[in-house]
Amino acid sequence: MTVTKQDIADTLARIPLPDALATEGKNTLADRLEWVATCDAYTSLKFHLPGLEDKNSMQAIAAAARDAIAAKLQDAGTPLQSLTVEFVDKPGAVIHTARFSAGKQQQTPAPNTQRPAPGAQRPTPQSESSGLPGVKFAIAVGAGKGGVGKSTIAVNLAVGLARKGHAVGLMDGDIYGPSLPTMLALHSEEQQVHQGKLQPFFVHGIKAVTIGKLVDPEKPLIWRGPMAHGAFKQLAEQTEWGELDYLIIDLPPGTGDVPLTMAQTLRLTGAVVVCTPQRVAQDDAVRAARMFQQLGIDVLGVVENMSYFIGDDKKEYDIFGRGGAEQMAQRLGLPYLGAVPINMALRANSDTGDASANFDPDTAGGDALPRSLERLVANLESQVALASLGQGTKRPTLKIS
Numbered sequence: 095m096t097v098t099k100q101d102i103a104d105t106l107a108r109i110p111l112p113d114a115l116a117t118e119g120k121n122t123l124a125d126r127l128e129w130v131a132t133c134d135a136y137t138s139l140k141f142h143l144p145g146l147e148d149k150n151s152m153q154a155i156a157a158a159a160r161d162a163i164a165a166k167l168q169d170a171g172t173p174l175q176s177l178t179v180e181f182v183d184k185p186g187a188v189i190h191t192a193r194f195s196a197g198k199q200q201q202t203p204a205p206n207t208q209r210p211a212p213g214a215q216r217p218t219p220q221s222e223s224s225g226l227p228g229v230k231f232a233i234a235v236g237a238g239k240g241g242v243g244k245s246t247i248a249v250n251l252a253v254g255l256a257r258k259g260h261a262v263g264l265m266d267g268d269i270y271g272p273s274l275p276t277m278l279a280l281h282s283e284e285q286q287v288h289q290g291k292l293q294p295f296f297v298h299g300i301k302a303v304t305i306g307k308l309v310d311p312e313k314p315l316i317w318r319g320p321m322a323h324g325a326f327k328q329l330a331e332q333t334e335w336g337e338l339d340y341l342i343i344d345l346p347p348g349t350g351d352v353p354l355t356m357a358q359t360l361r362l363t364g365a366v367v368v369c370t371p372q373r374v375a376q377d378d379a380v381r382a383a384r385m386f387q388q389l390g391i392d393v394l395g396v397v398e399n400m401s402y403f404i405g406d407d408k409k410e411y412d413i414f415g416r417g418g419a420e421q422m423a424q425r426l427g428l429p430y431l432g433a434v435p436i437n438m439a440l441r442a443n444s445d446t447g448d449a450s451a452n453f454d455p456d457t458a459g460g461d462a463l464p465r466s467l468e469r470l471v472a473n474l475e476s477q478v479a480l481a482s483l484g485q486g487t488k489r490p491t492l493k494i495s
């Protein structure tokens with residue numbers, strides 16, 4: 095049985111607030127619930143409790159919520175895997191976070207200020223068209239060369255889709271240079287395995303796995319073709335994804351073994367190609383787009399990253415030749431998903447693993463970045479809707495020449 099957001103709210107409505115925090119008409123935890131996301135046994139909550147400043151009391155309230163939700167999930171036959179409880183102040187800044195995972199509890203200080211996500215209801219996948227049980231749309235993010243921001247775009251697309259209420263997984267398929275441990279601040283987290291299945295990390299509202307949590311972070315990752323094939327396949331197939339609307343796959347740069355394995359293993363909805371505006375980057379992106387097409391994978395669109403820079407004077411500077419990737423998309427007859435500016439906050443938030451901060455103008459250096467990311471997400475949703483209309487569920491026939 096699936097536990098919905100409403101079930102979680104109903105469960106919290108049975109937990110009374112301490113007298114000191116209760117007010118007329120607001121006397122249960124549900125009355126102070128700002129936001130809830132739940133996907134299988136992974137849940138995250140935000141409470142705003144005016145007057146509550148003591149961290150121990152917050153921890154006790156989080157534990158009460160955990161006990162009630164764990165019992166609800168247990169009844170539904172999906173024992174609790176992960177619960178994140180955030181306490182926010184009036185504007186929505188996180189003041190305390192309590193994390194619980196199966197058999198484990200952690201407290202972490204407030205990581206950032208986050209704008210509460212819109213309360214859109216997660217659509218239940220109608221079909222499993224990706225080739226992975228429970229996963230509706232699988233989308234690869236590729237680039238012709240490294241350093242153009244492919245992982246950055248993959249992370250922000252995933253988080254942006256989750257903020258719209260979708261159930262989203264993110265797989266770090268960049269097995270030669272995994273970035274997710276840093277971009278999602280997973281360094282101090284432990285990889286959990288349950289009944290031989292990797293349990294994804296639940297961060298920023300998404301489920302994520304990365305080869306970076308399975309190998310020595312300091313060792314060079316040298317994979318021969320068959321090993322690369324095995325590593326990718328295992329990450330995709332041996333992860334407990336649960337029900338997902340979108341699985342975003344961050345591919346290694348270039349046109350090597352991994353995309354080939356991916357095409358053989360999964361039925362992709364399509365691929366996104368990330369490119370910077372310069373001519374040399376476009377040439378490589380064209381090769382990446384052609385590779386996807388040769389593998390029978392639709393290109394859902396091109397993203398122009400590092401498109402322009404907004405100076406302190408608020409002027410926009412076209413450092414790399416803004417519009418180059420858009421022109422390339424036009425030339426190849428591919429959809430254009432949009433541009434992302436060069437933005438210091440984006441780089442800093444990536445280094446600290448705080449992708450949610452990119453969606454809040456206060457922590458994203460203004461509203462240009464959040465707006466551009468939201469536009470990308472909306473355009474991707476439209477392209478996926480179009481692609482899924484035209485696609486059957488047949489695995490593509492590979493034509494390699």
Ligand code: ADP
Nearest residue numbers: 240241242243244245246400435436437441444
């Ligand atoms: P790739 O996956 O293509 O190798 P990354 O996503 O790892 O590239 O990005 C490379 C570096 O560039 C990272 O430090 C990232 O934070 C930074 N970066 C990416 N896009 C932007 C941007 N639009 N503005 C500022 N920094 C960016």
